[in-house]
Amino acid sequence: MSSTVVKALMLLEHFSEDEPELGLSELARRSGVDKAAVHRMLGAMAETGLVEQQADSRLYRLGAGVLRLARVRETAFPISSIVQPILDTLSAETGETAHASLISGRALANIATCESKKGSRVSLIAGEVLPYHSTASGLAVLAFGGDALLQRVLSTSLEAKTRFTVTEASELGARVDVTREKGFSESDQTNEEDVHGIAAPVFDRTGMACGAVSVSTPSHRMTEVQRDLTIGAVLRAGSAITDGLGGQRPRSYADLIAPLMTGS
Amino acid sequence: MSSTVVKALMLLEHFSEDEPELGLSELARRSGVDKAAVHRMLGAMAETGLVEQQADSRLYRLGAGVLRLARVRETAFPISSIVQPILDTLSAETGETAHASLISGRALANIATCESKKGSRVSLIAGEVLPYHSTASGLAVLAFGGDALLQRVLSTSLEAKTRFTVTEASELGARVDVTREKGFSESDQTNEEDVHGIAAPVFDRTGMACGAVSVSTPSHRMTEVQRDLTIGAVLRAGSAITDGLGGQRPRSYADLIAPLMTGS
């Protein structure tokens, strides 16, 4: 069912900002894969520089190869450099943390962020993988990313990240419909406690959503005024990023959000 | 002998700044792997977001996953951000193109560059993979990266990149010895025509070389004066990077290069 390559690459998901170095046994435990298999996979990935092993502690971490690959991609398709300034203004306009993510296989990859300047803010782990079903960004992508993607996600089991997470396919489908009608998505504490998210889709040049831009606000601070302000700002940012990437908004979507994109 | 994971990841080496998008057949041809196998491997890597397939043209390119991974690594171990300013001053001091690379599996990965401002300059492809045996950076790493690495490289077949490339293991060993005695490495047109390189090793905290910093000068422009200037600047840059990464120079090496690090 699942190829060894996928299994090996899934191991990389366990490296995070908080735990950038992991031991063999630890990694085997978390991934639920046999220790010997993990050892072989890490060895294979080390050969190509995707991971590297500390000589002394024997811990593994992401290798220099990922930097090289990112450079190749970013040089050819400068996404991050286009997105970052837009996120900065989005964060400034709303006063909250903004981030952008792109479709990356079976999940969303957070590729750029701008944290709020406030002391109390939503702080997210760099390079986190965001599930489609529990985040505002995910909803935005599901709503405008085509039926194939939506069906695939609906047919998977939806993990409950908090007590508010939608775990029923039918209800998730309903939320996607709402998102499609409104032109933006909204989620309250479905991925993390006390985090409210508002997101807008980003389109590629075929008119399909390829990612999303989102603003995360502490739930207790979210007011009606703040909400309206954020929706307009997020939609403008989404459009700006779509344009920056050479993407194309579907006509119906452009008409839909036009009245909402008030403000400067 | 060779695992499927390695074979799959080797496919990624064929993506470059010049050719960021490749078709299935093209990739199969270059890698010498069966088309069907390449198809399955790319599919597997697409599942995890390491590559992505254009919906319309069906071409493959590096995916958003690599950006995410690079963010995780760079947040935890901010190498690029430490190296870049040092490269900038190195390039300013020498007037030529400077770059830094790290050990990445079986080769060196170029992770940061600063191009010369001159019209005639050495321009290198972003994210290029540098062979150990044909580059000044490679020599520097081989000389100070431990015997295990050196033996492994010496036992492989050395591809002739130009008519000056060293392809005999014995001669390469001799050049490594010279490098070890001098404290820096030098190569003239061994990797590319009309490119002269001078490189210094970068050490990790165990005192082993983990990478190198190098200045590439058009061969015809390399004079005695320029050479002395460059050697001092490269050695200073190497030391600065080693310090910035929390690395540790071996005592013997520090004594060796001390008299050469003249200038500011």
Place this chain on the structure above:
DNA sequence: CACCAGTGTTGATAATATAACACCGATAGG
């Protein structure tokens, strides 16, 4: 229009790399 050369994709079967298990030496703590 038929043809051709190219593409991406999919099955079938045979070959082989892989998963699983127990095991090893080393290290650290009680």
Place this chain on the structure above:
DNA sequence: CCTATCGGTGTTATATTATCAACACTGGTG
């Protein structure tokens, strides 16, 4: 000194993968 970790290693049955061929499709050409 015993126990519980750790990283790493063999070995064999098994499941995945490589290989080959054929497929449907495209765009260009006679």
